[in-house]
Amino acid sequence: MLTDTRKSAFGKVHALDWDAVNWDAESFWGKTFKVCAEGTVPHIQEKFEADDISHVVKNFKIAAELSEGDFSGTPFGDGDFYKWMEAAMYAAAKRQDQDMFRQLDDYIQLIGKAQQPDGYISTKQIIGERQGTLARMEDINDFEVYNLGHLFTAASLYKRLTGKENFMDIAIKAAEYLDKLYTEAARTGEVKTAVCPSHYMGLIELYRTTGEKKYLDLAKLSIELR
Numbered sequence: 001m002l003t004d005t006r007k008s009a010f011g012k013v014h015a016l017d018w019d020a021v022n023w024d025a026e027s028f029w030g031k032t033f034k035v036c037a038e039g040t041v042p043h044i045q046e047k048f049e050a051d052d053i054s055h056v057v058k059n060f061k062i063a064a065e066l067s068e069g070d071f072s073g074t075p076f077g078d079g080d081f082y083k084w085m086e087a088a089m090y091a092a093a094k095r096q097d098q099d100m101f102r103q104l105d106d107y108i109q110l111i112g113k114a115q116q117p118d119g120y121i122s123t124k125q126i127i128g129e130r131q132g133t134l135a136r137m138e139d140i141n142d143f144e145v146y147n148l149g150h151l152f153t154a155a156s157l158y159k160r161l162t163g164k165e166n167f168m169d170i171a172i173k174a175a176e177y178l179d180k181l182y183t184e185a186a187r188t189g190e191v192k193t194a195v196c197p198s199h200y201m202g203l204i205e206l207y208r209t210t211g212e213k214k215y216l217d218l219a220k221l222s223i224e225l226r
Helices: 028-049 056-063 077-095 098-114 123-131 144-162 166-188 198-210 213-225
Strands: none
Touching (some): 077 098, 077 144, 098 144, 166 198, 166 213
C-alpha cells in the first residue's frame, strides 16, 4: 500500500489496493488491526502532542509562530511524525474515521503554516534560524532531508487514500526547494546530502503519485550526489 508500482515502467508486481482486503474481527489480523487503530495510533499521537515527552507538535506550532518557545526533542521528530501520520491515515481510511481525518487535516494545515516561503520545512532549523542559533543544512546528521523524504511519502499516501491535495501541495513546494538545493550542489560540488535514504523513496513515490517525471529525475540526482 505504501508504494504504488501499478504504472511503473519496469514494475512486475504491485500491492493490492488499500481497501481490497478485510479481516474477520476475531482473526489474528483482525485483532491486530483493532489494537493498532484503537490503541497504538492514539497512544503515539498522545506522545507527539505531549510537550514534556516528544515536543513534536509543539515544535511545529513554534515554527509556525502560533506558539512561543524553543525547539526541543530529536532532529528527526518531524519525520517520525509524518510516519505516524501514515499509520493514522491507513487506520482512518479502513475504519472511515472522520474524526481522525479532521485531525489529520488540522495537522496538515499546521505543517503548511510552518513551511517557509521557499518550501523549506524542518522545525529545528526554522526555529534556530529565527533565533539566530543555527542555519539550515549545516550538519548532514541533522535529518533535514530525511524529514522531507517522509513528508513526500506521507503526502503521496494521503493523496491516494483521500484524493485531497492539501498535503501534496506542501510536498510539491518542499520538493521544489530540494530541487534547487541539489541543482546548485551539482553545479558547485558542495553537496548537502543526508544520512538516511527516505528522500530517495519519497521522491520516487511523488513521481508515482503525480506522474511528474521531474521527481524521478530528482531522485536520480540525489543518488548521484550521495
